[in-house]
Amino acid sequence: MSLFAQLHRLNNLVIGGYRTVLHGRASRGNWLNLNQSFSYTTRKSAEERLGIEKPKRPLTPFFKFMTQMRPALLAKNPGITSKEAIAWSSKHWQELDAETKSQMTKEYEKDLEDYKKIKKIYDASLTDEQKQEIKRVKEVMTAAREKRKLKAEYKELGRPKKPMSSYFLFMQMKKDALKGNNIKEFQEKVKQEWLKLTENERTKYEKQAQELMNKYKKDLEAWELKMVAKGRSDLVRAKPIAEKRIKSTKKAQ
Structure with missing residues (x-):
């Protein structure tokens, strides 16, 4: 050749x-x-x-x-x-x-x-600067990939989902108004309506959000104890607390 x-x-x-x-x-x-x-x-x-x-x-x-x-x-x-x-x-x-x-x-x-x-x-x-930038971006991509992997594992194992805030509960109530409208216009409209709510009207959504959060915390705690029992303490937020609680549960039995 x-x-x-x-x-x-x-x-x-x-x-x-x-x-x-x-x-x-x-x-x-x-x-x-x-x-x-x-x-x-x-x-x-x-x-x-x-x-x-x-x-x-x-x-x-x-x-x-x-x-x-x-x-x-x-x-x-x-x-x-x-x-x-x-x-x-x-x-x-x-x-x-x-x-x-x-x-x-x-x-x-x-x-x-x-x-x-x-x-x-x-x-x-490649310059030293380019090498550093490539390394940084790769680390960010790896972290994002691990986050997606963890999210998929949470879903597969039935981890409770964090509930919506009071504002998003209000937005959920207005979802019918989104039909045929621009998403940004819809969000801006809901934002303005939220700001115009009286304290009593807003309290209704805040109370609902708090009730959902309390249930979420209980469900999450039960799920974490279940994960520790399965040997998956790596999926638990506060490992020492969860492990201590499951040991107490076993002793009580």
Whole structure:
């Protein structure tokens, strides 16, 4: 391969992100038609959030096969789920002839070599400030991911939900007025109505909110004791208190 061709390959990896370099070799079979390439929608990386172009690791042979087959699959089966699409791709990948798989593996290995070269250049080009910013954003993203994971676990384990405040209870009563209206206009209207309430009118909502909060605290305490009993004290707010209470409960029994 000429020097120009090598530079062209490397340039494709940096500027366009990873794009298959099978152009010109795709005539092996219709399924390798690059016009059928498919880009998965993924969450932005720390570098993308900062506007930094980072070379992307090449897709493995199987994932390349899956992305290239997916458009045709979706065209024939518009309602297919991601799980079903992966299962279909996996089945047909296993049925693919050994020669084609071998060729794809060789091409992947070449792309991977190119990626490593570009990645090395990219890493060396980052300033200390950029590295610190990337590290900071990654930490924020990790914290957000852990928060989502914890929230999903709370939901699965039936953790009681914190009740609405008096203001949101009032807003809930006005939800019918939202139909056909702009959300910001609705919020502003409710805010003005809330401010115009008399003390007695507002007390009604505050009392309701307090009753819901008292119930929530009792339900949450019972849930936490249940979690400690299951060995999930990591999900409890005040571990020592909850553990002490459950020990007292066992002694009383």
